[in-house]
């Protein structure tokens with residue numbers, strides 16, 4: 001057992017210092033709410049706080065820390081930051097989950113704590129059809145179940161009904177029969193009942209949140225168990241918390257000794273001293289008497305980019321808090337450029353030139369570059385893919401939207417590690433992850449050495465089988481199941497409780513095999529073919545391309561934002577929402593941001609009328625649009641070598 005240290009002995013790990021407000025938040029022993037702009041080190045603050053609490057023993061065994069994020073990437077990122085720094089026995093008391101995973105796990109473990117009228121059957125299915133967009137169909141189905149005609153429900157606004165009545169505005173009553181006789185509530189309860197009594201029941205994550213809140217409210221034993229387990233709770237990206245999720249947090253931890261730390265960006269992304277605590281962050285601060293901490297440093301971006309961020313913020317909100325570089329540095333290598341092209345072909349050609357230059361001349365790893373677009377990637381990628389194919393050697397561009405979730409799954413990581421080791425590449429990291437997994441899945445009483453020998457045999461079996469396996473999903477699945485048997489599928493599921501219920505685990509396995517087989521290319525040997533396919537899935541040499549929404553929480557050396565034009569931003573009637581998107585895109589960059597405008601795209605003329613506001617903001621920050629066809633494009637962009 002590692003010795004704990006005193007709070008006075010503790011200092012930030014892996015970074016030289018924290019800004020004062022961050023240091024206070026890290027060491028605080030009361031509820032807190034940290035607000036900060038992009039790149040301020042919010043995630044880093046949580047990693048430091050975990051380090052502080054575990055290393056000093058303020059969070060003493062067997063108690064744990066629960067960190068809840070919105071996206072799997074963010075949860076994994078935080079988990080990795082903690083695992084890298086702390087000894088294993090301390091890091092293992094840090095649970096970094098998404099809200100969905102936390103809720104689903106609670107429901108699955110304590111399903112019987114729900115009254116029978118609200119209890120889904122054991123093998124319930126997750127429905128992706130039950131969602132706001134289908135509110136009209138849902139409402140019509142409910143009406144027909146109650147023997148009503150379309151005329152009876154014509155006056156009910158569909159989406160409002162879904163959000164305010166069916167899902168949103170109220171925690172569930174303990175007895176489903178107690179709902180008022182009001183038509184909208186009758187329809188909502190009819191739908192709940194219909195979903196729950198089906199064999200199997202069908203529910204979505206929003207319904208799960210509601211059920212978990214009820215489960216916690218009705219069962220003091222479950223609530224107290226949760227409070228006893230978790231001495232500290234971290235809530236990341238708290239500004240995005242929905243009222244459903246907030247209700248769970250409140251029921252679970254209000255008036256308890258568990259200490260909560262919420263961190264977030266104010267909703268509108270522009271912080272003002274007066275308005276930093278807004279919306280759900282303000283509610284949390286009031287309900288939990290949480291002390292506010294406001295951070296104003298930016299550790300991510302070069303000073304030139306921070307200056308532009310500050311200027312953009314002031315354009316939108318004159319009271320905005322001006323960000324400062326984390327180290328006080330006032331100049332660096334930051335660049336922001338906006339280029340106008342005649343059409344998307346010229347744009348694609350120029351971007352492919354820049355990518356080639358960045359990877360080959362500036363030595364920027366492909367994964368340090370990101371191509372963003374406001375909406376559907378596929379609309380922007382085709383011309384670019386064609387252009388890049390001609391010059392890319394050793395790298396490619398990859399649409400991340402489809403794979404991001406699959407790649408964050410533990411089972412994908414295990415299978416990828418096994419294939420990596422079996423095909424003989426970058427063995428050490430993958431091998432040690434597999435060994436660690438083996439250590440936790442090996443039943444007590446079975447020798448470590450025997451288990452390790454079994455793993456080696458399993459990998460040998462995999463290597464031999466891959467040599468003769470055709471790229472057909474069923475065959476690959478069989479081979480991979482063979483290697484998973486070393487860990488024991490049931491023991492793996494116990495380790496990753498999201499796989500216990502339903503057929504989610506099997507679906508992921510199939511998805512992984514399908515993807516790998518699609519990417520298998522006949523190479524010199526089948527092993528090379530599988531290795532290339534895996535690298536293509538993991539995207540080791542790929543430049544990621546994604547929507548701004550997906551990029552939240554991520555950072556890159558260079559960000560290229562395609563299509564700063566009306567077709568992408570049709571929502572500027574809501575400038576706060578779109579200004580927010582623009583900010584997120586801009587603030588992902590450490591050193592370089594390039595925006596593009598193409599006069600023709602999707603076969604039609606593109607305009608800057610609705611987006612003029614964004615161009616005005618950039619112009620006020622000193623960034624002017626440049627006509628790329630009149631420039632020697634690449635020579636106009638100063639080199640930034642990757643260190």
Ligand SMILES: Nc1ncnc2c1ncn2[C@@H]1O[C@H](COP(=O)(O)OP(=O)(O)OP(=O)(O)O)[C@@H](O)[C@H]1O
Nearest residue numbers: 015017018038039040041042043044299300553554
């Ligand atoms: N105190 C610090 N000293 C040095 N570097 C830091 C510090 N805090 C954070 N960083 C670095 O700054 C970058 C941004 O940090 P982090 O991702 O935690 O910010 P964030 O506020 O969560 O960002 P965002 O909300 O914009 O995604 C990371 O590369 C991180 O390693």
